[in-house]
Amino acid sequence: MSSVETAILPGGIVSRPGSTADYKTGTWRVKRPVVDLNKCTGCLICWIYCPEPAILKREDGKIEFDYEHCKGCGICSEECPPKAISMVEE
Amino acid sequence: MSLLQPKMLRPMSTSEAIAYAVKQANVDVIAAYPITPQTIIVERLSEYVNNGELDAEYVAVESEHSAMSACVAASLTGARVFTSTASQGLALMHEVLYVASSLRCPIVMAIANRALSAPINIHCDHSDVMGSRDAGWVHIFVENGQQAYDRVFQAFRLAEDEDVLLPVGINLDGFFLSHAVEGIATISDSKAATFLPPRKAKYYVDSSMPMTFGAFALPDWYFEIKHQVAIAMEKVPKKLEEVEKLYYQMTGRIYGHVGAYKTEDAEVGLVCAGSAAGTAKYAVSRLREKGIKAGLLSIRLFRPFPVESILPHVKDMRALVVMDRAMSPGAPSAPIGQDIKTMLYDAGLRRNIPVVNFVYGLGGRDISAAEFEEIVTKVAKDVKARRRIQRGTIYWGLRS
Structure with missing residues (x-):
């Protein structure tokens, strides 16, 4: 058997829980969210809405971003009540 | 002398024989939706469960899509799972068939082959399974009730082998087989249990050791995971041979990947699958009486296509007549014709062995021994006269 065959279990079973965190999705991003900490109130609406979760407290x-996993969807920027998050070209 | 004692034969329809074998295989879960002509199989099984004769979970689902989905989930818990369907039911399962094979679920399913709508029709042809032939399932065709009964045990043993882990479809011609009664030589429950001990899955859903089944896979891994199905398929012919040897030791019955009859010195080979093989066999004997060197190859293992088992029989033949009970509109050949021609091309025999591909018997239209004789006689005459054999697909038995 080739090394590729032994690397995957039958049917692509993932035997280690939580391994999705190892999958870096930050490279998908076209625009990155940038927070203006002067405007950020720490309400954490972005933290609730982020589908990844790539918002760190x-x-x-206040908040910062996990750029290794943030896909740049822009939902945080859209939802932020004080408009503290802007999307910037990579 | 046959190992079969006439007094031990039990009169059963092929559907009842399959249900009886499934009961003896001691399945854990059955999820099925009744559809003609498969209904009797799941009806009998629901009776077995209801009467306490079979300790299994019978999931009465609302559709075949749900049936196959329930089967996949049950199989992933390590259970032995059976279902049955036909025609529109198989079509409705279509997307989940791929999930079953790719998640390596060793489900066994009886398919009582029936035509697809429209026009709506309940009778036999192979359009249903041919539409699903690329879904990654092993497919076996049976010619009679005895084969159907025996193949149930073999199918579970093959499917559950850790090197295979693929779902298996047992194809039986709707009505021609499903509703035909014959004497079936059964095995004892204890022999069945010895041949088919409870399934021991290596990986299964268990909350004490969480794993992810059916994870998302992107272009970086999808191809490799899908390729596993092709690798497993390659192992099937040899594994089935081993399974059949063991079954033979127990019962004296063995079928092989192909059923060959008088192929040794045959000039014209007749290739077919399913219940027509019996009729074709009779036609070949009659042709032999008339001095025409005909031979029969019945495709018993259809997926994977058993090239290595077919080639030795056909390599010296001068023409092949391939009978398909399904059409592939717009394709260069009908399904079995495509496989046979590819096989000959790869073996470097395409010039030596011309192939005439017939589509016959759609929607349950019968084919007689006399018709097989007529077809083979014409091809044999062309071979003898060194005339060019007619190529392309011929639709046989249409009203003129």
């Missing part, structure tokens, strides 16, 4: 209650 900072110690000061």
Whole structure:
């Protein structure tokens, strides 16, 4: 058997839970979200809406992004009440 | 002397024989929706479960799409799973058939082959299975009730082999076989249990050791995961041979990948699948009496197509008559014709063995031994006169 054959279990079963985090989807991004911390109120609406989750909570209650997983969908920017997140070309 | 004692034969229709074998195979889950001409198979099974004769979960679903979906889920828990369908039912299952093979679910399904609508029709042809032939299932054709009964045990053993792990379809001609009664030599429950011990799945859904089944796969891995099905298919012919040897030791019955009759010195080979093989066999004997060197090859293992088992029989023949009970509109040949021609091309025999491809018997139209004789006699005459054999697809038995 080739190394490829032994690398995958029958039917592509994934035997280790939580391994999706290893799959870096940040390369899909066309635009990246950038937060203006002066405007961010720490309401965490973006954190609730982010489908990934690629919004990380900072110690000061505001947010930052996990750019390794953020696909650049822009939902956070759309939903942010004070319009603190802008989408910037990569 | 046959190992079969006449007193041990039980009169059963092919449908009843299949249901009886499934009961003896001690399946864990049956999820099925009744459809003519398969209905009797699942009716008998529901009776077995209801009467406490079979300790299985019978899931009465609302459609064949749900039936196959339930079968996939049950199979992933490590259960032994059976279902049955036909025609529109198989068509409705179509998308889930691919899930079953790609998730490597060793489900066994009896398909009582029936024509597809429209016009709506309940009788036999092979359009249903031919429409699903690329779904990654192993497909076996049976010629009679005895083969159907025996193949159930063999199918589970083959499907559940860790090197195979593919679903298996047992194709029986609707009505011609499903409703025909014959004497079936059965095996004892204890022999069945020895031949087919409970399934031992290596990977299965279990909350104590969570795994992901049916994960998303992108262009980076999808191809490799799909390729696994092709690799498993390649192992089937040899595995089925091993399974059949064991079954032979127990019963004295063996069928092989192809059923060959008088092929040793045959000049014209007749190729078909399903119940027509019996009629064709009779036609070949009659042709032999008339001095025409005809031979018969019945395709018993259809997927994977058993090229290595067919070639030795046909390599010295001078023409092949391939009978398809399904059409492939617009294609250069009908389904079995396509496989036979590809086989000959790859073997470097395309110039030596011309192929005449006939589409016959759609919607249950009968074909007689006399018709097989007429077809082969004409081809044999052309061969003898060194005339060019007619190529292309011929629709046989249409009203003129």
